[in-house]
Amino acid sequence: MGEALDLPRNEDGIAAAAGILKQRFGEKFQTGQSVREQHGHTTTWIVNQAPDAVVFAQSTEDVAAIVRVCAEHKVPVIGYGTGTSLEGQVNAPAGGICVDLSEMSQIVAVHPEDLDCVVQPGVTREQLNTYLRDKGLFFPIDPGANASLGGMTATRASGTNAVRYGTMKDNVLALEVVLPSGEIIRTATRAKKSSAGYDLTRLMVGAEGTLGIITQITLKLQGIPEAMSSARCSFETVDAACQAVMATIQYGVPVARIELLDEKSVEAANTYSGLDLPISPLLLLEFHGSEASVAEQAEIFGEIAGDVGGSGFEWTTKAEDRNKLWQARHDMYWATLALRPGAKGISTDVCVPISRLAECVTAAQDKAAELGLLAPIVGHVGDGNFHALPLIDMENPDEVAAGAAFISWLNDLAISMDGTCTGEHGIGQGKKPYLRRELGGAVSVMEAIKAAIDPDDIMNPGKIVG
Amino acid sequence: MGEALDLPRNEDGIAAAAGILKQRFGEKFQTGQSVREQHGHTTTWIVNQAPDAVVFAQSTEDVAAIVRVCAEHKVPVIGYGTGTSLEGQVNAPAGGICVDLSEMSQIVAVHPEDLDCVVQPGVTREQLNTYLRDKGLFFPIDPGANASLGGMTATRASGTNAVRYGTMKDNVLALEVVLPSGEIIRTATRAKKSSAGYDLTRLMVGAEGTLGIITQITLKLQGIPEAMSSARCSFETVDAACQAVMATIQYGVPVARIELLDEKSVEAANTYSGLDLPISPLLLLEFHGSEASVAEQAEIFGEIAGDVGGSGFEWTTKAEDRNKLWQARHDMYWATLALRPGAKGISTDVCVPISRLAECVTAAQDKAAELGLLAPIVGHVGDGNFHALPLIDMENPDEVAAGAAFISWLNDLAISMDGTCTGEHGIGQGKKPYLRRELGGAVSVMEAIKAAIDPDDIMNPGKIVG
Numbered sequence: 001m002g003e004a005l006d007l008p009r010n011e012d013g014i015a016a017a018a019g020i021l022k023q024r025f026g027e028k029f030q031t032g033q034s035v036r037e038q039h040g041h042t043t044t045w046i047v048n049q050a051p052d053a054v055v056f057a058q059s060t061e062d063v064a065a066i067v068r069v070c071a072e073h074k075v076p077v078i079g080y081g082t083g084t085s086l087e088g089q090v091n092a093p094a095g096g097i098c099v100d101l102s103e104m105s106q107i108v109a110v111h112p113e114d115l116d117c118v119v120q121p122g123v124t125r126e127q128l129n130t131y132l133r134d135k136g137l138f139f140p141i142d143p144g145a146n147a148s149l150g151g152m153t154a155t156r157a158s159g160t161n162a163v164r165y166g167t168m169k170d171n172v173l174a175l176e177v178v179l180p181s182g183e184i185i186r187t188a189t190r191a192k193k194s195s196a197g198y199d200l201t202r203l204m205v206g207a208e209g210t211l212g213i214i215t216q217i218t219l220k221l222q223g224i225p226e227a228m229s230s231a232r233c234s235f236e237t238v239d240a241a242c243q244a245v246m247a248t249i250q251y252g253v254p255v256a257r258i259e260l261l262d263e264k265s266v267e268a269a270n271t272y273s274g275l276d277l278p279i280s281p282l283l284l285l286e287f288h289g290s291e292a293s294v295a296e297q298a299e300i301f302g303e304i305a306g307d308v309g310g311s312g313f314e315w316t317t318k319a320e321d322r323n324k325l326w327q328a329r330h331d332m333y334w335a336t337l338a339l340r341p342g343a344k345g346i347s348t349d350v351c352v353p354i355s356r357l358a359e360c361v362t363a364a365q366d367k368a369a370e371l372g373l374l375a376p377i378v379g380h381v382g383d384g385n386f387h388a389l390p391l392i393d394m395e396n397p398d399e400v401a402a403g404a405a406f407i408s409w410l411n412d413l414a415i416s417m418d419g420t421c422t423g424e425h426g427i428g429q430g431k432k433p434y435l436r437r438e439l440g441g442a443v444s445v446m447e448a449i450k451a452a453i454d455p456d457d458i459m460n461p462g463k464i465v466g
Numbered sequence: 467m468g469e470a471l472d473l474p475r476n477e478d479g480i481a482a483a484a485g486i487l488k489q490r491f492g493e494k495f496q497t498g499q500s501v502r503e504q505h506g507h508t509t510t511w512i513v514n515q516a517p518d519a520v521v522f523a524q525s526t527e528d529v530a531a532i533v534r535v536c537a538e539h540k541v542p543v544i545g546y547g548t549g550t551s552l553e554g555q556v557n558a559p560a561g562g563i564c565v566d567l568s569e570m571s572q573i574v575a576v577h578p579e580d581l582d583c584v585v586q587p588g589v590t591r592e593q594l595n596t597y598l599r600d601k602g603l604f605f606p607i608d609p610g611a612n613a614s615l616g617g618m619t620a621t622r623a624s625g626t627n628a629v630r631y632g633t634m635k636d637n638v639l640a641l642e643v644v645l646p647s648g649e650i651i652r653t654a655t656r657a658k659k660s661s662a663g664y665d666l667t668r669l670m671v672g673a674e675g676t677l678g679i680i681t682q683i684t685l686k687l688q689g690i691p692e693a694m695s696s697a698r699c700s701f702e703t704v705d706a707a708c709q710a711v712m713a714t715i716q717y718g719v720p721v722a723r724i725e726l727l728d729e730k731s732v733e734a735a736n737t738y739s740g741l742d743l744p745i746s747p748l749l750l751l752e753f754h755g756s757e758a759s760v761a762e763q764a765e766i767f768g769e770i771a772g773d774v775g776g777s778g779f780e781w782t783t784k785a786e787d788r789n790k791l792w793q794a795r796h797d798m799y800w801a802t803l804a805l806r807p808g809a810k811g812i813s814t815d816v817c818v819p820i821s822r823l824a825e826c827v828t829a830a831q832d833k834a835a836e837l838g839l840l841a842p843i844v845g846h847v848g849d850g851n852f853h854a855l856p857l858i859d860m861e862n863p864d865e866v867a868a869g870a871a872f873i874s875w876l877n878d879l880a881i882s883m884d885g886t887c888t889g890e891h892g893i894g895q896g897k898k899p900y901l902r903r904e905l906g907g908a909v910s911v912m913e914a915i916k917a918a919i920d921p922d923d924i925m926n927p928g929k930i931v932g
Contacts, residue, residue, distance in 0.1 A: 113821040114820050156660075170636060183907055184907075185905075185908040186908060188886075189881070189905075191849075191884070191886040192849040193817055193851060195815075196888050196904055197930050198672065198673055198915060199635065199671065200908055202665045203915075223717065250578070250689055252688070252689040254720070290762060292758060293762070351658065351659055353577065353656045353657065354580050384657060423657065435663050439655075442666055443663065445651060446664045446666065452917065453915070
């Protein structure tokens with residue numbers, strides 16, 4: 001656990017490419033150990049595999065130039081945004097050049113009448129939303145971390161309000177991509193829909209930088225709703241909470257967020273965020289719409305929750321109360337880690353058909369208990385996606401083994417329920433063994449596509465396929 | 467115009483494959499001229515290029531067996547649903563075997579609690595919706611024709627309510643596909659969202675059968691809304707109507723349909739459907755939601771329309787009135803043809819950013835007038851997509867040339883506005899020249915993918931790429 005395979009290194013090629021890039025990029029080309037390690041994998045249990053050098057790109061032309069040098073010398077190229085990915089996506093198992101895109105952070109254009117915008121990949125979602133606020137617009141995808149939009153695109157990120165607004169695949173209209181050859185393409189236009197050939201936009205979204213480096217993104221935007229309200233409700237069991245979720249969605253309530261915290265997560269939130277929630281499975285909700293519509297939505301949910309024994313139902317449109325609740329939800333990762341200082345949290349990310357959700361969550365709780373693991377659960381339950389976060393003492397080999405067993409067991413359980421091992425974190429290095437268990441022969445098609453577009457395997461090698 | 471390139475035929479291979487398939491499929495294997503021509507292209511101006519034989523597949527295993535025989539003999543395989551595509555998608559320019567999937571018409575499973583279902587490709591959208599009605603569910607994508615869901619998937623179809631529910635790309639969860647090798651893969655699971663590797667589902671949606679034959683589809687479903695209302699409103703100009711559309715969408719009204727008819731289309735609808743609408747640009751709308759919500763939506767739209775000089779605004783929740791209005795909209799293709807009996811209607815399908823829509827529609831009207839063409843316009847204007855339908859006397863070479871000039875000019879105009887030559891009809895044979903003008907070097911990536919997955923080019927050759 002925590003091991004990541006090393007791949008063969010092309011030492012001569014790396015040395016040659018580094019020499020050329022150093023010449024061209026001057027102080028934007030860096031090889032200091034701390035910079036390199038900071039660009040390897042720092043946020044997960046997967047070991048850090050640092051690149052040989054980091055280049056801070058300023059433009060699409062910079063990226064194309066870097067890629068052309070690397071292509072000529074058959075050297076790996078790894079795109080980097082904010083480094084918040086969770087499955088080893090930015091590690092460099094064969095060494096190579098990391099292209100840091102964080103300085104490509106311009107908001108190129110906003111088209112309010114078309115509800116879209118064009119951004120460079122280093123723009124973060126908070127930066128974009130701050131910029132959009134006084135235009136009455138927002139970009140809805142919210143994975144928690146203040147990730148870069150390039151990284152969110154590359155991992156097909158989603159988060160708490162995907163239940164209403166979809167994932168990155170639903171919110172990217174077009175991409176500019178530097179291919180492994182250094183050629184720059186554009187995958188689509190600003191038209192809201194298109195049947196113009198193969199959907200290269202959706203192929204690049206979620207490809208984790210293995211088919212090219214994203215250098216510009218055209219995103220759909222939303223108008224800021226007239227009203228927002230938040231609600232919370234406690235349930236006796238996870239099953240009852242999931243029943244309420246299913247009924248709410250089947251009823252057609254256009255809920256914007258519907259999040260589950262299990263007992264342990266509620267306990268963590270109370271301690272970390274100074275709340276006083278009943279220690280019991282909890283749903284947090286958010287509704288967007290007109291004043292009348294958010295009131296109606298909350299009311300319908302309240303009735304549904306009451307039918308399955310929900311208690312302590314409260315809702316509010318007050319921004320202060322709403323923010324407190326959602327800040328607590330956003331802080332859950334840190335709140336959970338605080339339950340066991342010094343332990344490493346290893347995020348799982350299964351997503352199952354919603355009819356199997358209660359069974360899957362409950363089984364995960366039981367399995368963690370059986371293995372002696374503390375593994376609080378939070379979930380984007382409107383989509384059937386949840387994260388169990390086993391807290392592991394990495395110095396204790398038995399515990400590490402139990403953690404590994406838990407992850408493997410949970411991924412296989414989700415797959416057996418016609419679900420996926422990853423709803424939003426991606427495959428990276430960590431989930432490669434599960435991809436084939438989940439999709440079988442389809443993985444060979446992915447390999448064929450990878451080989452066709454990147455025959456020398458220079459684009460983020462060792463991730464997803466290969 | 468109307469010409470479709472012939473491709474080289476592999477006569478020996480076709481004869482050998484036909485012999486084997488005849489043996490295996492008996493009376494499900496047919497070579498009669500009328501059957502073959504009915505499976506070539508009948509609904510468009512593109513010339514009919516019939517396949518050499520048609521096999522009526524009964525199962526995925528049948529499809530895999532047919533494809534394996536064709537792969538061995540390097541013979542084209544063309545999937546066929548209901549034959550309602552508009553760009554030559556089912557033509558056989560190199561001959562070969564048509565796989566008719568219409569008898570694979572089972573609804574395999576419906577999962578109401580997950581809001582999804584699994585269908586065979588020959589199921590039509592009306593068949594599915596009839597089946598779902600008493601479960602309180604519906605499948606929202608409505609391209610007008612009672613197309614097969616396999617065909618709708620393959621062309622990335624959409625239609626009148628894409629503005630709310632998206633296109634086929636947004637409503638397909640997973641596919642079973644027979645690859646050009648005859649191997650059967652599944653592209654995804656029933657999870658509502660996934661980051662598990664390359665998005666092969668979205669790659670196959672819209673690939674027009676050039677990468678494989680779709681043999682099973684997992685679709686998202688919607689609950690039938692508690693209430694539906696329809697509205698209509700006339701405007702003095704196309705520009706005013708488009709201003710109302712933009713404002714409605716920017717305001718966040720979750721309109722389910724918002725359709726434009728220009729003056730000529732209104733005239734056609736009045737005559738064909740016995741209506742008495744004012745001869746002026748018209749918007750038809752539909753709202754879905756709770757009783758309160760549809761009333762609120764209609765009211766907001768009414769105010770917006772009033773601000774830009776809309777007149778004759780009426781709305782209704784009466785099913786009878788709603789159906790009459792929407793039946794007229796659905797009959798527009800026939801109503802338009804009836805304006806000039808004997809003429810061929812040639813559908814265009816551009817889609818532009820909504821801020822450019824009024825300009826694009828008005829320019830199309832002016833250009834048609836300049837060329838002496840009668841070309842009524844209807845549009846899915848919430849998405850910026852519209853169809854001008856020049857009515858051409860195919861016996862008059864000057865008129866045919868004018869029609870061709872109009873189409874070419876309009877596609878180029880849309881592309882110059884950062885739009886697409888096809889919002890929902892696909893590339894097929896008819897739009898291949900425009901694909902490269904629109905997407906440039908990205909087409910080479912499509913060609914590389916095609917070559918990697920279908921190296922012998924047996925899957926629907928001559929469409930999209932190649």
